[in-house]
Structure formats: C-alpha cells, structure tokens
Amino acid sequence: MPEIDNNLVRIRDLHFSRGHSKIFNGIDIDIPKGKITAIMGPSGTGKTTLLKLIGGQLKPQRGTVFFHGEDIPSMKTKKLYEVRKKMGMLFQSGALLTDMSVFDNIAFPMREHTELPEVMIRDMVLMKLQAVGLRGARDLNPSQLSGGMARRVALARAIALDPEMILYDEPFTGQDPISMGALVELIRSMNDALELTSVIVSHDIHETLAIADKIYIISQGKVVGHGSPQEMNQSDSPWINQFVHGEADGPVPFHYPACSYKDDILQGV
Amino acid sequence: MFDWFAQLGKNTIEFYARLGKEILLFIQTLLAFGPVLMRPGLITQQLYSIGVRSMLIIIVSGFFVGMVLGLQGYNTLVDFGAEESLGVVVALSLVRELGPVVTALLYAGRAGSALTAEIGLMKATEQLSGLEMMAVNPVERILAPRLFAGIISMPLLAAMFSAVGIFGGYLVGVDLLGVDEGSYWSQMQAKVDYDKDIVNGVIKSFVFGIVTTWIAVYEGYKCIPTSEGVSRATTRTVVYSALVVLGLDFLLTALML
Ligand SMILES: Nc1ncnc2c1ncn2[C@@H]1O[C@H](COP(=O)(O)OP(=O)(O)O)[C@@H](O)[C@H]1O
Ligand SMILES: [Mg+2]
Numbered sequence: 001m002p003e004i005d006n007n008l009v010r011i012r013d014l015h016f017s018r019g020h021s022k023i024f025n026g027i028d029i030d031i032p033k034g035k036i037t038a039i040m041g042p043s044g045t046g047k048t049t050l051l052k053l054i055g056g057q058l059k060p061q062r063g064t065v066f067f068h069g070e071d072i073p074s075m076k077t078k079k080l081y082e083v084r085k086k087m088g089m090l091f092q093s094g095a096l097l098t099d100m101s102v103f104d105n106i107a108f109p110m111r112e113h114t115e116l117p118e119v120m121i122r123d124m125v126l127m128k129l130q131a132v133g134l135r136g137a138r139d140l141n142p143s144q145l146s147g148g149m150a151r152r153v154a155l156a157r158a159i160a161l162d163p164e165m166i167l168y169d170e171p172f173t174g175q176d177p178i179s180m181g182a183l184v185e186l187i188r189s190m191n192d193a194l195e196l197t198s199v200i201v202s203h204d205i206h207e208t209l210a211i212a213d214k215i216y217i218i219s220q221g222k223v224v225g226h227g228s229p230q231e232m233n234q235s236d237s238p239w240i241n242q243f244v245h246g247e248a249d250g251p252v253p254f255h256y257p258a259c260s261y262k263d264d265i266l267q268g269v
Numbered sequence: 270m271f272d273w274f275a276q277l278g279k280n281t282i283e284f285y286a287r288l289g290k291e292i293l294l295f296i297q298t299l300l301a302f303g304p305v306l307m308r309p310g311l312i313t314q315q316l317y318s319i320g321v322r323s324m325l326i327i328i329v330s331g332f333f334v335g336m337v338l339g340l341q342g343y344n345t346l347v348d349f350g351a352e353e354s355l356g357v358v359v360a361l362s363l364v365r366e367l368g369p370v371v372t373a374l375l376y377a378g379r380a381g382s383a384l385t386a387e388i389g390l391m392k393a394t395e396q397l398s399g400l401e402m403m404a405v406n407p408v409e410r411i412l413a414p415r416l417f418a419g420i421i422s423m424p425l426l427a428a429m430f431s432a433v434g435i436f437g438g439y440l441v442g443v444d445l446l447g448v449d450e451g452s453y454w455s456q457m458q459a460k461v462d463y464d465k466d467i468v469n470g471v472i473k474s475f476v477f478g479i480v481t482t483w484i485a486v487y488e489g490y491k492c493i494p495t496s497e498g499v500s501r502a503t504t505r506t507v508v509y510s511a512l513v514v515l516g517l518d519f520l521l522t523a524l525m526l
Contacts, residue, residue, distance in 0.1 A: 052398070055402050057401055084401070084402055084403070084404040085404045088402075089399075091395045091402075095394065095396050095399030096399075097396055097399075098394070098396065109403045112403070112404075112405050112410075113404065157403075
C-alpha cells in the first residue's frame with residue numbers, strides 16, 4: 001500500500017500483549033519525515049516495546065506498522081534486515097559490543113555491511129566520533145566508559161551507516177547537565193543536517209518539549225494525547241496536564257495495579 | 270476432571286511448539302555455517318577461546334586419568350600374569366570411553382559454561398538486540414561460529430586427552446612398575462583396531478561436540494536476560510551437558526558394539 005503523505009512511519013490499530021498483560025490496546029501513531037517525534041509516557045508503559053515493534057524485533061498481535069508504506073510485521077526476515085539498515089537505534093544501555101574497542105564498535109556496521117577499505121572506514125569513524133565529542137576515547141573499551149559516554153558512542157554507531165531514521169530510547173536519562181545540553185543540540189542538529197527522521201522515547205518532559213516537533217503521550221496502552229509542544233503545554237486534557245506538570249494525582253496512575261491498600265494491610269492481621 | 274485434560278492438552282501443545290522452535294533454531298544455525306565459512310576469521314577466534322583455552326585442563330586431566338589407568342590396570346592384570354597387555358587396556362579405555370566422555374564433561378564445565386555466560390550477558394546487555402537492529406543476524410554472527418568451533422574442537426581435544434593418557438599409563442606402567450616397554454606398545458598396536466575403536470571414539474566425541482556446544486549456545490541465547498537468569502542458564506548448561514553426554518554414551522556404545 002503506497003503512501004502519498006509525508007509520514008515515514010504509520011502505526012495503525014496496534015495491539016500487543018505480553019502473556020496476560022496488555023501493553024498496547026489499539027494505538028495509532030504517525031511519524032512525519034524529517035521531524036523529531038517524541039513518544040512519552042510513564043516508565044513501564046511500553047515505550048521500549050514500541051521501538052522494538054517499529055524495528056520488527058517484536059510482532060504485534062494485531063495492527064500494522066508501515067515504514068515507507070511497507071508493513072514491517074509481515075516482512076520476511078531478509079527484507080526486514082534490509083529495512084533495518086535504514087534505521088539506527090540507540091538503546092537505553094548503549095548495547096555496545098563489549099569485546100571490542102569504541103573505534104571497532106562504530107566501524108562494526110560499516111565492516112559488516114559495506115566493502116569500504118579500512119582507510120575510509122577510519123576516516124568515517126573518526127568523523128562520527130568527532131560529532132559526539134569522543135574522538136579521544138576511540139581506544140577505550142566499553143567497560144571504561146561512563147553511562148553517558150556509552151550512550152554517545154552508541155549514537156555515533158547508530159549513525160554509522162547514515163540511516164534515514166533514528167530511534168532513541170531514553171537518550172536523556174543519566175546524562176549530566178553539560179552533556180545533556182550538548183546531546184539535545186546534537187540530536188536536533190543531526191536531525192536537520194542529515195535530514196533524518198528522529199523518534200525519541202522519553203519521560204524527561206522538559207528536554208523533550210524543547211526538542212520535539214510532535215509529541216505523543218501514551219498511557220495504559222492508549223494514546224492519550226498528541227500535538228506540538230505548544231499544544232501540549234496549553235492542553236486542558238487532564239491526561240496531558242498531569243504528565244506535563246508531573247503530578248502524582250490524576251488519570252495516569254502512579255501505582256502499579258493492585259487491590260485496595262486497606263484490604264492489603266488488613267490481610268496481614 | 271475436564272480442566273485437568275484441558276491443562277494436559279495445553280501443556281503438550283506448548284511442549285511441542287517449544288521443541289519445534291528449538292529444532293528450527295538449530296537448523297538455522299547449521300544453515301548459517303555457509304556464510305560463516307566465508308569468514309574464517311570468526312571461526313579461528315572461537316577456536317582459540319573454545320578449543321585452545323580448554324587444552325590445559327584437558328591435557329592435565331588426561332595425564333592423571335592415564336596414570337590411574339596404568340596403576341589400576343596393572344594391579345588387576347598382574348594377578349593373571351597378563352601385565353604385558355597393560356598398553357591395550359589403557360589405550361582401549363581411553364580411546365573408546367574415557368577420552369570422549371571425560372573430555373566432554375570437562376569441556377562442558379570449562380568452555381560450555383563460558384559460552385552460556387557470554388551469550389547470556391550479551392543478551393542481558395541488549396547486545397543481541399543491538400546486532401539485530403544493525404541488521405546483523407545474531408544466529409549467524411554469534412551462534413554459528415561458536416557451534417562450528419565447538420564441533421571441530423571436541424574430537425581434537427578428546428584425541429589429545431587419549432594421547433596424553435596413554436603416555437601417562439606408560440610412565441606408570443613401564444617406568445614405575447616395570448612392564449616391558451616393547452609389549453606395552455606392540456600389544457597396543459596389534460589390538461587397537463582403527464575402524465572399530467578409533468573411529469568409534471571419534472564418532473562419540475563428534476556427537477558430544479555438537480550436543481554440548483549446542484546446549485551451551487542455546488541456553489545462553491534463550492536465557493532470561495537478568496543476572497539471575499544468566500547464572501541459572503550457566504548451571505543448566507553444565508547439568509544438562511553432563512546428563513546428555515552420559516546418556517548418549519551408553520546409547521552410542523550399545524549401537525556401535
Ligand atoms: N522481556 C519481557 N518479558 C515480559 N515482560 C516484559 C519484557 N520486557 C518488558 N516487559 C513488560 O512490558 C512492559 C513495558 O515495558 P517497556 O517497554 O520496557 O516499558 P518502558 O520502556 O516504557 O519503561 C513492562 O510492564 C514490563 O514489565
Ligand atoms: Mg524503556
């Protein structure tokens with residue numbers, strides 16, 4: 001089904017459950033080309049799961065995930081691997097290969113997927129490392145990096161093959177204020193300079209509002225609101241308000257589902 | 270009563286579904302040998318960490334097992350005045366049984382557990398997911414080279430074990446207890462049959478190589494990606510390998526006798 005609109009990814013009626021717990025209960029998301037789209041929600045709502053569904057690592061029970069108008073869940077493995085070359089994903093933990101240096105980690109996708117000579121790979125790796133400010137760390141091992149540094153190396157690796165889209169899983173968590181500022185800058189400038197499409201999954205409301213062009217808020221398996229950051233700030237929806245202003249009380253539950261507190265306490269008697 | 274049947278049915282279906290997936294993964298790994306062979310670098314790296322680094326424990330153990338065989342064998346044979354046959358006893362025990370079996374057990378403890386822990390930790394730290402998202406198939410990049418290297422390593426390690434063991438038996442039997450050197454070797458040459466004994470042992474260690482390496486690789490790949498999950502998977506590798514090796518040894522011995 002070819003798409004004529006400017007959405008790179010179109011998610012329709014997505015249902016996904018793990019065992020008995022429903023994680024997504026029919027969500028629709030559009031990710032416009034060339035923009036930064038943020039997907040927000042409290043932890044445990046399934047933000048990481050959503051990225052894995054977009055990357056085809058998990059298969060939904062129902063619904064479609066179109067990338068360039070092609071449905072990812074129904075792709076054959078070979079086709080899926082071709083499509084993944086156009087995506088970069090930044091994992092929450094970095095997911096660097098621990099048995100090789102920072103340099104080799106970034107060179108890894110180039111060596112796996114291209115026939116480029118080593119000299120050229122070297123130049124490209126140094127370029128990517130320079131972009132994330134870690135050219136001097138090229139000979140370190142992943143175990144010698146701090147969490148924030150590992151994330152930046154992983155970012156350099158995610159852009160190694162010049163993808164069309166980057167998926168960021170909680171890029172801001174665990175960054176100190178300085179590298180946080182630099183990272184926000186970097187994501188924005190990379191998105192614009194390389195004409196990327198970015199998807200940021202996060203619960204850091206301020207950074208995300210500052211950087212995103214479009215925001216989706218997910219709670220309890222549903223999209224509870226979407227729009228531009230301005231619209232989010234001005235919204236009178238209780239769901240959005242609660243999330244944007246970080247209130248514990250409201251429609252988004254802070255508590256994991258449980259029986260009533262009073263019953264639980266009395267049971268011990 | 271009805272519930273009980275329903276539950277039984279459900280469990281049976283789930284069991285076969287899981288079994289089917291396991292077999293499918295095994296076949297996929299075997300099919301990946303093709304592309305892996307085009308990149309020998311991946312295999313030599315694993316041959317080193319699986320095979321070469323298991324050599325020390327295999328050689329030392331083989332030496333002691335051989336010495337024990339020399340002692341025990343001599344003590345029994347000397348009662349019948351048959352101590353000249355010590356070489357045959359030592360060689361046959363090693364080549365047909367102890368070589369393949371003890372090597373496989375040691376291998377499961379040394380290399381198998383390390384494989385499970387390595388792959389399990391790669392899973393827990395999202396490295397396997399990361400590979401998939403970089404369009405690199407972990408079955409091809411991680412599982413296949415390790416399985417291949419394990420299958421090659423095991424018969425070689427077993428051969429080393431037997432060779433060193435025969436030498437250990439020689440030291441004890443000939444040098445220490447005074448068995449005639451000529452008969453130790455010549456009886457061995459005359460009585461150990463290539464087709465029946467050596468090939469028999471090689472087939473066993475080849476099968477053990479496939480089974481133990483697969484268990485190790487599979488347990489790592491399927492483990493629950495937490496520190497507890499990895500530690501349990503590592504234990505399972507050693508326990509399952511030991512049980513399967515001993516069970517298969519009986520079966521193979523019976524079949525090839
Ligand atoms: N491998 C897994 N097996 C079972 N449940 C999982 C697994 N991974 C995540 N979950 C569950 O799925 C839900 C969503 O997880 P996740 O997508 O990681 O949330 P988020 O990234 O928004 O914090 C959580 O409730 C979590 O407990
Ligand atoms: Mg997450």
